[in-house]
Amino acid sequence: MSAPPGKARFSKAVYARPRSLVDVKSHFCPGCHHGTIHKIVAECIDRYGLREKTIGVACVGCSVFLYDYIDVDVVESPHGRAPAVATGVKRAQPDKFVFTYQGDGDLAAIGTSEIIHAANRGENLSVIFVNNTTYGMTGGQMAPTTMLGQKTSTTPYGRDFRGDGYPIRMAELLAGLEGTAYSARVAVSTPAQIRKSKEAVRKAFEMQINGMGLSIVEFLSTCPTNWGMKPLDAQKRVLGEMSEYFPLGVFKERVQADFA
Template sequence: MEQVFGRPRSLIDVPFHFCPGCHHGIIHRLTAECIDRYALQETSIAVASVGCSVFLYDYLDVDVLEAPHGRAPAVATGVKRARPDRFVFTYQGDGDLAAIGTAEIIHAANRGEHLTVIFVNNTVFGMTGGQMAPTTMPGQETTTTPFGRDPAVNGFPIRMAELLGGLTGTTFAARGAVDTPKNLLKTRKLMQRAFEVQINGEGFGFVEVLSACPTNWKMSPERANRRVKEEMIPYFPLGIFKGGEA
């Protein structure tokens, strides 16, 4: 019988440790599929930062560097400039990329660094206990906003794909989700395009992926997945914000 679906070669055959209902595992798989699609396993260098993304080296069979909190784009810039023959990408969460790492991601994009960035947005600081993140939605309860985020006090969530899409140095900026098979397939296309931007020497590629965090949202996996559709996607619309059709 012909096998039509299997584990990507660059995805290590171990169980994921992520919480039930977390979308990190799905996004890891999509990343591995892109690596395999473009035969990048032997030439890829991934840079992960602090947060749930830190465990990337446990799951992807490529060279992985760990960066200080928020500094993955800066580390990746140095790696890519030192080894321009390598495919260099970062894998970061919203507490990392959009908070302490805001300066690094904005300036790497604005310089048009030849990098690919995979940004996982679950609207909270996942690893450290569910505190409010720059992407926490208005009214959303977190451990530091127990009565819901109040824009008058806490400001508004940052839409990173739109922000980076407005920079001259950015080649491709998009947002996807993995809450449904249809959205997953669309996100795969977006990630492939972000990979191609670097492969083709076009510059900086960025894909934001909306993700569920059932544990810190204090929801069942099913309810958390519905939140992505009912609350996150309306606030963080899916699509391409710079770079044309995927």
């Protein structure tokens, strides 16, 4: 085999797969942001040298396959219970790095009790929360984050607040709890957003490393398949109506630990 073009001149690798990202093809649909978010998480694990002391907690939904893609120990949790499982891991192994990776149905519907109380206790965990406004794995049903008017397989006429309630803003809600150390909402629909979201995950991880309490990063993500959109159009939706309702930003950032 001949060397790739330019190999002689361009030999410094400036982007390769993060060490903590398993070198396999993912099962995610084309344009799904789960892959992008996995990469960011893996990069941040690498950055702080956490791979060998990390225990990830996978939830139920498309994100359960975390254990196939992130090269760390992973325990599977029942639907919505990841913050409780992570609490059990962290209390048993306080010196380890523990994060959950949860979708919106998982964290913002069935698992609201577990995330609110883990945050309120100030559990020293990091939470990666993927909000794509739908239940992806089960076929695109209404999620707690589904936008008003959005058609899903269980809101065939569009989500109506009069019967279905409103899309829930978790990053803001959790920022209101004393135990939450860090809460931010980010997106990965532009290169600039990707860089910003990395900063947020780094901050979240640093919170845990410094023993500050629960940190959460909410990602606005696409689900092109269940939205019935091309990936580029799905990204436009994130940049448009989704970001209008779910504003990007940092809602809480603790500067000093409450407990020594």
